[in-house]
Amino acid sequence: MVGYIKLHAPHLFDIVQSDGSTFRCSEAFVLKYLDRHLGWSYRRATKTAKKLPDNLDEVLTEAFLREAYTIR
Numbered sequence: 211m212v213g214y215i216k217l218h219a220p221h222l223f224d225i226v227q228s229d230g231s232t233f234r235c236s237e238a239f240v241l242k243y244l245d246r247h248l249g250w251s252y253r254r255a256t257k258t259a260k261k262l263p264d265n266l267d268e269v270l271t272e273a274f275l276r277e278a279y280t281i282r
Contacts, residue, residue, distance in 0.1 A: 211235055211240055211243075212235045215235060
């Protein structure tokens with residue numbers, strides 16, 4: 211988002227407010243913009259499994275064979 215603003219409206223980063231602050235494209239700004247203007251909401255990524263199954267080799271072999279059969 212910073213790159214897009216710098217390309218299309220670089221002057222926004224040069225404006226100094228009355229309190230001496232300048233525009234910052236913070237994470238909070240981006241999240242609010244996405245929510246208000248695009249209707250998107252922030253979702254956290256799912257967590258990975260903490261342990262691998264006991265039959266990991268068998269599961270991977272079967273998955274590989276299914277994929278190879280599909281490609282063939």
